[in-house]
Amino acid sequence: MTESSAGRPVDTTVRAATIAVFAVFVLNGFNFANWASRIPAVRDALALSPAQIGVLLLVGSIGSLLALPLAGIVVMRLGAARTVVLFAAANTAGLLVAATGVAFDQLVVVGAGLVLFGVGTGVWDAAMNIEGAAVEQRLGKAIMPRFHAGFSFGTMAGAAVGALAAYLHAPVLGHLAVALGVSFLGVLWAVRSFLPASAEADVTPGAPLSPADALPDVARARHAFGAWLEPRTLLIGLVVLAAALTEGSANDWVGLAVVDGFDQTHAAGALTFGLFVTAMTAMRLLGTGLLDRYGRVPVLRLCAVLSIVGLLIFGLVPSLPFALVGVVLWGAGAALGFPVGMSAASDDPVRAAARVSVVSTIGYTAFLAGPPLLGLLAAHVGYRHALLAIAVPVVIGLFVLPAAAPLPTAAGGQGNPGRPA
Numbered sequence: 001m002t003e004s005s006a007g008r009p010v011d012t013t014v015r016a017a018t019i020a021v022f023a024v025f026v027l028n029g030f031n032f033a034n035w036a037s038r039i040p041a042v043r044d045a046l047a048l049s050p051a052q053i054g055v056l057l058l059v060g061s062i063g064s065l066l067a068l069p070l071a072g073i074v075v076m077r078l079g080a081a082r083t084v085v086l087f088a089a090a091n092t093a094g095l096l097v098a099a100t101g102v103a104f105d106q107l108v109v110v111g112a113g114l115v116l117f118g119v120g121t122g123v124w125d126a127a128m129n130i131e132g133a134a135v136e137q138r139l140g141k142a143i144m145p146r147f148h149a150g151f152s153f154g155t156m157a158g159a160a161v162g163a164l165a166a167y168l169h170a171p172v173l174g175h176l177a178v179a180l181g182v183s184f185l186g187v188l189w190a191v192r193s194f195l196p197a198s199a200e201a202d203v204t205p206g207a208p209l210s211p212a213d214a215l216p217d218v219a220r221a222r223h224a225f226g227a228w229l230e231p232r233t234l235l236i237g238l239v240v241l242a243a244a245l246t247e248g249s250a251n252d253w254v255g256l257a258v259v260d261g262f263d264q265t266h267a268a269g270a271l272t273f274g275l276f277v278t279a280m281t282a283m284r285l286l287g288t289g290l291l292d293r294y295g296r297v298p299v300l301r302l303c304a305v306l307s308i309v310g311l312l313i314f315g316l317v318p319s320l321p322f323a324l325v326g327v328v329l330w331g332a333g334a335a336l337g338f339p340v341g342m343s344a345a346s347d348d349p350v351r352a353a354a355r356v357s358v359v360s361t362i363g364y365t366a367f368l369a370g371p372p373l374l375g376l377l378a379a380h381v382g383y384r385h386a387l388l389a390i391a392v393p394v395v396i397g398l399f400v401l402p403a404a405a406p407l408p409t410a411a412g413g414q415g416n417p418g419r420p421a
Contacts, residue, residue, distance in 0.1 A: 013195065014138045020193035021135055022150040024084055024128045027183045027190070028091075029154025032121065033277070034179045035095055036155075036251045037162025037270045038172050040259055045102050045172070046110070050256075050383070054375020056107070057252060060114025063094070064122030064364050071126035072227075072357030080131035081191040083123060088187040090120030092180045099173040126360040130353050133346030134195050145287030148339035152281035155251075156274055163270035227354040235403035236344045236355075237362030239300065242397030243337020246307050248367035249374055249390050250276045250330060254314075257383035262320045272327060279331030287336045296340050296404045304398050307333030308391050315388040323384075337397075338363060340404060347407040366393070 043053050075083050094117030101109030132147045158179070165175040227233050254276055255269030264272075283303075290299045306329050313326030341363065345355040370390075378386035 014135065016193040017131075017135050017195045018139070018143070020190045021128060021132045021147055023190040024187060025132070025147045025150035026154035026157075027088070027186050028121070028124060028128065029151035029277075030158040030161075030183050031088075031091055031095065031154075031180055032251070033155035033158025033273075034162050034176055035098075035117075037159045037255065037273060038166065038175065039252065040255055040266045040269055041166060041172055042102050042110075043256070046105065046107060049379065051376050051379040054371075054373065054378070056111060056114070057371060057375065058373065059111045060098075060118050061364075063115040063118030063120075065118070065361075067119040068122040068126060068361040068364050069225075069357065071123045071360060072130075072353045074123060075127050075130050075353050075357075080127045080134075081194040083127040084131075084191050084194075085187060087120045087122075087124040087127065088184060090116055091124055092120070092184050094118070094120055095176055095180060096173070099176045103171060103173045122360070122364050125364070126357055129342045129360065130346075130356050131194055133342060133352050133356065134349070136343060137346070137349050138195070142288050142291040142343065144339040144343045145284045145291065145336055148335075149281050149284030149287070152277050152284055152335075155277040156281060159270055159274035159277060163267050163274065166266045166270055225354075227351065227358045230355070230358075232403050233345060233355050233358050234362070235400045236341050237359045238400050239344075239397050239404055240338055240341035240359050240363035241366040242304070242393040243334060243341065244363040244367035245370040245393055246311075246330070246390055247280070247334040247338065249371045249387055250327075250334065252371035253374060253378070253383050253387060254327065257314075257387060258320070258323075261382060261384040262323070264320070272324065275324060276327050276331040279328040280335040283332040283335035284339065287339070291336075291340070296344065296406065297401050299336060300340060300401045300404060301398065303333045303336050304394050304401075305333070306330075307394050309333075311388060311391050311394075315384045333394075344404040344406070 039053070042048075046053075048056065071083075078086070094113045094115070096113070097116060098110045098113030101107065101111075101113055128147075129144075132144055136143050161179055162175070165172075250273070255266075255273045257269075258264050258272045259266060259269040287299070310326045310329030310331070310333055314323050314330060315326075317323050317326065341359050342356060345359040346352040348355075374386045374389060377389060
C-alpha cells in the first residue's frame with residue numbers, strides 16, 4: 001500500500017494501473033517517434049518537395065480527424081483496455097503499410113497507410129488519456145504530466161532507435177517492422193492491468209466514472225456529443241490546440257529544419273528531435289510538482305512564454321548551437337499544455353470520456369493538420385521561418401488559460417486534490 005497526495009491509501013490495483021497507463025503512453029510515443037525520425041529518409045526516398053511532404057502528412061491526418069469525434073463513444077462501449085489494443089493494432093498496421101509504400105515507391109500506399117495510422121493514433125491516445133484521468137482521480141494527484149512524460153520517454157527511445165537506423169542506412173520497412181512488433185507486444189501486456197470497471201466507479205462516491213455504467217445506449221451518443229456545446233470544454237480545447245501545434249510541429253519539422261536550415265546530416269536532425277523531446281520530458285517530470293505548488297494557470301503561462309522565446313530563437317539565430325538553446329526552451333514550453341488540458345477536461349469524472357474526446361479532437365486537429373500546413377508555408381520561406389508562425393496561436397492561447405482552472409467540488413474544494421487554480 002502507498003499513500004496518495006491526499007493521504008488516502010492506494011491499493012495494488014491502482015498502483016498496477018498507474019504503471020500500465022505509463023507503459024501505454026511510452027509505447028504510443030515510441031511508435032510515433034520511430035516514424036517521425038525517419039521522415040527525412042522518407043522524403044528522400046520518394047523525392048518529395050516540402051510542399052509535397054506537407055500534403056502527404058496532411059492526408060495522413062485525415063484518419064485521426066475523422067475518428068477522434070467518435071473516440072468517447074468507442075471507449076464508453078468497449079472500455080479503455082480493449083480500445084487501446086484495437087487501435088494500437090491499427091496504428092502499427094498503418095505504419096507498416098506506409099513503410100511498404102516507401103519501399104516500393106508507391107505514394108498512394110504511403111498515404112493510405114498514414115490514414116490508418118492516424119485512426120489508430122487518435123483513438124489510442126484518447127483512450128489512454130481517459131484511463132489516465134481515471135487513475136489520476138483515484139490518486140488525487142496531478143499525475144497526468146508524468147503519464148505524458150512517459151510518452152516523451154517513448155519518443156526519446158524511438159528517436160534514438162530512428163537515429164541509429166538512419167546512421168546504419170537501415171530500410172524504413174525493416175526498421176519499423178521490428179520496432180513496432182516489439183511495441184505491440186508491450187501494449188498487450190500493459191492493458192491487462194488497467195483499472196477494472198468496479199474500481200473506476202469508485203472514483204467519486206455516488207457518481208460512476210464511466211458514463212457507460214450510467215446511461216442507456218441511445219443517451220450515450222447524446223452525452224458524448226453534448227460536450228461540444230460546453231464553452232469551458234471548447235476553451236480548454238483551444239489551450240490544447242496551441243500546445244499540440246507547438247509539439248506536433250517540432251515532431252514533424254525540427255529534424256528537417258536542422259538538416260536543410262543548417263546543412264546537417266539526417267542523424268543530426270534525428271538527434272535534434274531527440275533533444276526537443278528530452279527537454280519536453282524533463283518539464284513533464286517537473287510538472288506534477290509545479291502544478292501542485294503553483295496551480296494550472298500560472299504554470300501554463302510559464303510554458304507559453306518558454307514556447308514563444310524558444311521558437312523565436314530557433315527560427316531567427318544564424319548558428320546551430322544557439323538554435324539548440326531555442327529547441328530546449330521550445331520543448332520545455334510545449335510540455336504541459338496537452339496533459340493539463342486532459343486533466344482539466346476530466347475534472348468531472350462522470351463526463352470525462354465525452355470531454356476528453358472533444359479536447360483530444362481539437363488538439364489533434366492542430367497536432368496533425370497544423371504541421372502539414374506549415375510544410376506548405378515552408379515551400380516559400382523555409383522550414384525554420386515557417387515554424388515562427390506557431391507563436392501566433394500560442395499567444396492567443398494565453399488569453400483563454402483561465403478556462404483550465406479546476407472545477408470546484410460540491411463542497412467548495414478543488415476538483416482534483418493538490419491542484420489549486
